[in-house]
Amino acid sequence: MENSILNLSLDKVILYLMFLFLPVDMVNGFLLMNEIILPISVSQVLKLTVIFLIFLSLIKFPKHLFLSIFLIITLLIPSIIQLLKNFNLSLLINDLIKISRYIIPFYGFFFFKNYLKKYSVKLVFTMIHFSYIVLVVNILLKHLGIGYPMYKFGDIGSKGFFYAGNEISALLLILSSIISFNLWKRNKFIYVLITLFNIIVALSIASKTSVFGVLLIHILIPIKKPTVKKLNLKALSNVFMVGMLALPAIIYFGWTYVKSSNLYNRLSYFYDKFDFLTFILSNRNVFLKDSLKVYIQEYNFLEKIIGVGQTTYENLNHNRVVEIDIVDIFFAYAFIGLFIFITALLFIGVQAFIFSKNIDKYPYANFVLMMLLILITISSTAGHVFSSGMAGIYIGLIFSLFYIKKINYKNEVLSQE
Numbered sequence: 001m002e003n004s005i006l007n008l009s010l011d012k013v014i015l016y017l018m019f020l021f022l023p024v025d026m027v028n029g030f031l032l033m034n035e036i037i038l039p040i041s042v043s044q045v046l047k048l049t050v051i052f053l054i055f056l057s058l059i060k061f062p063k064h065l066f067l068s069i070f071l072i073i074t075l076l077i078p079s080i081i082q083l084l085k086n087f088n089l090s091l092l093i094n095d096l097i098k099i100s101r102y103i104i105p106f107y108g109f110f111f112f113k114n115y116l117k118k119y120s121v122k123l124v125f126t127m128i129h130f131s132y133i134v135l136v137v138n139i140l141l142k143h144l145g146i147g148y149p150m151y152k153f154g155d156i157g158s159k160g161f162f163y164a165g166n167e168i169s170a171l172l173l174i175l176s177s178i179i180s181f182n183l184w185k186r187n188k189f190i191y192v193l194i195t196l197f198n199i200i201v202a203l204s205i206a207s208k209t210s211v212f213g214v215l216l217i218h219i220l221i222p223i224k225k226p227t228v229k230k231l232n233l234k235a236l237s238n239v240f241m242v243g244m245l246a247l248p249a250i251i252y253f254g255w256t257y258v259k260s261s262n263l264y265n266r267l268s269y270f271y272d273k274f275d276f277l278t279f280i281l282s283n284r285n286v287f288l289k290d291s292l293k294v295y296i297q298e299y300n301f302l303e304k305i306i307g308v309g310q311t312t313y314e315n316l317n318h319n320r321v322v323e324i325d326i327v328d329i330f331f332a333y334a335f336i337g338l339f340i341f342i343t344a345l346l347f348i349g350v351q352a353f354i355f356s357k358n359i360d361k362y363p364y365a366n367f368v369l370m371m372l373l374i375l376i377t378i379s380s381t382a383g384h385v386f387s388s389g390m391a392g393i394y395i396g397l398i399f400s401l402f403y404i405k406k407i408n409y410k411n412e413v414l415s416q417e
Contacts, residue, residue: 014053019127022134029163054107064110075099079309091311098310101389108396116403132175139204150206157206167388169210174394177217181367184221209382287322291331307334323383348372348399355402364401371398
């Protein structure tokens with residue numbers, strides 16, 4: 001009994017610390033934007049502390065503990081080889097910190113999987129709502145003339161007081177999708193209102209990923225996964241009716257907003273300068289070509305197999321990465337990293353699909369499957385999704401939601417909306 005209380009206390013400490021993630025990221029962004037560089041950022045200190053505490057909480061789950069240790073050691077192998085090659089200890093320390101961006105989603109998944117199977121989900125969803133409010137308030141501060149722009153040139157878009165602007169889009173998609181999914185089950189009218197609000201927030205970011213991602217998610221949420229026996233014509237007709245009413249307004253006001261801002265000039269400039277593919281990928285295809293050349297010419301045979309680690313990869317590419325997650329993982333950790341990444345996504349996909357066979361028991365299974373496919377698509381075109389320091393813990397959370405059973409969903413989730 002005492003051990004149970006102790007374990008619950010540790011889990012709650014971890015969860016309460018997660019409430020601080022975005023506020024601390026704001027502090028971190030303010031310091032960096034004002035060129036106050038610390039040896040290790042306040043955000044990294046908090047996230048490494050949470051990772052360590054999650055590691056301690058996994059002691060009672062030997063399988064998860066083994067996987068977490070295996071993951072860290074495996075990803076450090078190329079860094080250790082670079083240490084032996086260059087005798088640069090700072091390289092290993094830097095890589096250890098940077099690895100945290102990749103392992104946070106794993107640790108988050110392990111933690112929330114165990115938490116949601118054992119305890120009340122109310123505190124988890126309170127954390128989601130709190131994080132959403134902090135994020136949205138930051139983004140909308142631009143309309144009051146406060147915060148930092150997404151793009152310095154032209155003072156375009158908004159990222160509030162956060163530093164990593166390109167990670168905000170993925171975070172908005174994750175948090176808004178969870179809240180909207182629960183609202184659709186409870187109140188369709190409020191769902192439409194929150195959809196319109198999220199589109200306004202996405203337009204304020206001024207990111208293609210955020211705008212199209214929010215639109216896609218909020219169109220797909222009302223559509224239940226069709227089965228062989230039954231095609232959800234009612235759901236499709238509902239979406240069609242909402243679309244016929246809302247989409248023209250969204251397009252009109254969205255286009256009016258874009259044309260009245262400097263974003264239109266920026267898009268026009270790059271559209272005229274680049275071919276269509278380069279425009280859509282924001283020059284990432286060019287970065288890919290350059291990084292591939294470095295991989296072929298600079299990596300030796302062993303490095304081509306196991307990678308060179310994140311820091312060496314960035315140094316070889318003049319501190320620039322491709323910003324396509326699967327590609328950056330490959331160039332940093334080669335075939336080992338690629339295998340871990342694809343295996344993890346396949347596991348989530350297969351589990352969500354299996355759970356979706358019993359949707360009456362696991363109401364989030366289809367939602368998780370949908371978000372997995374959307375995040376994979378976004379990470380393949382925009383990057384900084386699965387390697388996001390800001391969104392990482394929430395990715396682990398969203399992938400663990402299919403463990404919520406319907407009895408908890410009805411009694412605790414819907415009741416607090």
